[in-house]
Amino acid sequence: MGSGKKEAVRRTRQNKTGDGLNNVRVKGENFYRDAKKVKTLNMYKEGKAQRNADGKITKAASFQSRDIPDARIEPNRKWFTNTRVVSQDTLKAFRDAMAEKASDPYQVLLKSNKLPMSLIRDGQDTNGIKQHKAKMTVETFPFSDVFGPKAQRKRVRLGVSSLTDLADDTERSMDTYQDRLEQARLLTGSSGQEEEENSISLAIEPVFDKGQSKRIWNELYKVIDSSDVVIHVLDARDPIGTRCRSVEKYLKEEAPHKHLIFVLNKCDLVPTSVAAGWVRSLSKEYPTLAFHASINNSFGKGSLIQLLRQFSTLHAERKQISVGLIGGPNTGKSSIINTLLKKKVCNVAPIPGETKVWQYVSLMKRIYLIDCPGVVPPSSTDTPTDLVLRGVVRVEKVEHPEQYISAVLDRVKRHHMEKTYDLRGWTCATELLELLARKSGRLLRGGEPDLDGVAKMVLNDFMRGKIPWFTPAPSADEIMKGVNDTGSRDSHSIEMPRKRNQTEDAHAVSFSGDEENEGNDIDDDDDDDLKGSEGNQKAEFDENTALPGGCIQSGMTDDASIQVVASRSWTTRRQAHASPALRKDAEYSNKRQKRT
Structure with a gap:
């Protein structure tokens, strides 16, 4: 008798009613796994x-079928129309707005990818591409369109009018080529045949190729390509000489x-009025800041960081922005990075060529900041003297430095010079070097002065x-007229101003100074305190970051105002870097003024 019948008899005998076989487990039932498991x-x-014996799939696994389901694209005309359209009136208004703001250095265009920039820009004619295309069009014009019964033009498009002119033009080009090869042979000592492959250097000494x-x-170009913001570092003493216009044109x-x-x-090396004038002039083209690189006593650090924060805010969709510092050798690019970070992270030296690779x-x-080696843009107007006085080459590698x-005396x-070296009575450069050599004890055998070392x-x-x-x-008139600085004025004049021109751009900068300290020293006129008076903005600087002696700040403000603060004379600032003889002379002059 089965177990079920025995269990039923037992329950009847014990007067137990109800179906009690639900929990009875019989033979063959799974005692360990439920239906879900x-x-x-x-x-x-x-x-x-x-898979079969050959390894080919005969039946695909669940959810892994290779059969592509049937799909159907909705028929709609939008797949064949333009994604963005613009009317001629809207395009003209946009073109006028762009032309109005194109010359403003303080206006930034955002999200240009969604604007029809290609419709308002002219054809690409940079670096001679337009001329090259025109030349190739003439040279590659089909012969049948020029000559024969199917000719479309009445005459050949040539630069000459007759065969004689063509022969003369060919002869002139050949003579020019031979002259260029001869010049290369004389300068480099080679045959000149490598001009086709390499560029010929016109430098008198190899050191000027640095x-x-x-x-x-x-x-x-690696730094430029990797940067979102490019900082062009200029020397405040000669901004035009250290300016790389080829890089500006490329950008x-x-x-x-x-x-x-x-x-x-290096704005601490020039008078405040000169730095203010250069800031006013350069701000017409690009945002300009005055800076003094120093880890402990810097100026312009807060303004530069605030400007970089504004650029970071403009590109909020990016995770970070990169700022590249470019410029000529020995202009202070690495020093600016050390100043911003308040510690030495880049090697610096008062000689050119310290930075070898980008950092x-x-x-x-x-x-992020990117340091770059200094570059010297090639220029046909730069002489070896300009390169030496600009700090492009190392002085110890120059031959005959006394020349x-x-x-230097012209600038x-x-x-x-008399105050710096405490020497008087010299009439030319050679006499100055001889007096300085004998005073400093730099003599050669026989008592001859060491002119090279002193130079x-x-x-x-x-x-x-x-x-x-x-x-x-x-001047203010030249700035308003837009006169080219490199061609309209003498860039080698270094006369310190004996009296300020009271009418010099009074709208931008107002002067209020001490009349008591005016004496025989011409630099005492630079004691005037300068305060920015354009607009309603006030110049506020921290005492720890403001440079003694006056500095300038110009950021990305709406009115591009120039804020100027001065606290000490430029002559006093120069005493910190002067020789002991100059400091002694200055102290004596100050005592004499107090007694009078």
Whole structure:
């Protein structure tokens, strides 16, 4: 008798009613897995595909079928129409608005990818591309369209009118080519045949090729390509000489989406009025800041960081922005990075060529800095004297450095040289070097003065700021007329202003100074305190970051106002870098003024 019948008899005998066989487990029943567990295990088993002896899939696994389901695209005319359209009136208004704001350096165009920029820009004619296309069109014109019964033109498009003119033009081009080869042979000592492959250097000495190698330019373009904001570092004493216009042209034509700003470094080496004038002049083209690089006593650091934060805010959709610092050799690019980070992260030296390769530095979470080696843009107007006095080459590698001292005397007034070296009575550069050599004890055998060594010392003092000099800023009239600084004025005048021109741009900068300290020293006129008077803005600086002696701040404000603060005379600032003889002379002059 089955177990079920026995269990039923037992329950009847014990007077137990109801169906009590629900919990009775019989033979063959699964005692350990419920239905849910079994279903899960079956799903695992079905996850493998079935294969034959050759390894080919005969039955696909569950959820792994290779059969592509049938799909159908909705028929709609929008698939064949333009995604964005613009009317001619709207396009004209947009073109006029762009032309109005194109010359404003403080206006930034955002999200240009969604704007019809290609419809308002002219054809690409940069770097001779337009001329090259025209030439290729003429040369590759089909012969049948020029000659024969199917000719479309009445005459051939040539640059000459007759066969004789064509022969003369060919002869002239050949003579020019031969002259170029002869010049290359004389300058380089080679046959000149390698002109086709390599560029010929026109430098008199190999040292003047520094900063122009292909490796340096590759580093520069790597920095430009990796940067969202490009900082062009200029020397406040000679901003035009240290300005690289080829890079500005490249950014304007090839990368207009990148932002370019000017930083006038070493503003502590020039009078406040000169720095203010250069800021006014350069701010017409690009945002310009005055800066003094120093880890402990800097100026312009807060303004530069605030400006970089504004650029970071403009590009809020990016995780971070990169800021590249470019400029000539020994202009202070690495020093600016050290100043912003308040520690030494880049190697610095008062000699050109210290930075060899680019360097990536983190300023903050969303702003990165890129250091770049100094480059020297090639120019046919730059002489070896200009390159030496600009600090492009190392003085110890220059042959016959005494030949450049006369150019130093042309740029520096006589009384500044007399105060710096405490020497008087010299009439020419050679006499000055002889007196300085005998005074400092730099003599050769036989008591001959070491002119080379003393000349190198004078050149180093000239470039490192011990000898005061600067390039005068353009006047207010020249700024308003837009006169080209490089061609309309003498860039080598260094006369310190004996009296301020009270009418010089009174609308932008107002002067209020001490009349009691005016004496025989011409630099005492620079004691005037300058305050920005344009608009309602006030110049507020922290005492720890403001540079003694007056500095300028110009940021991305609406009215591009120039804020100027001065606290000490420029002469007093120069005493910190002057020689002991100059400091002694200055102290004696101050005591004499107090007694009078």
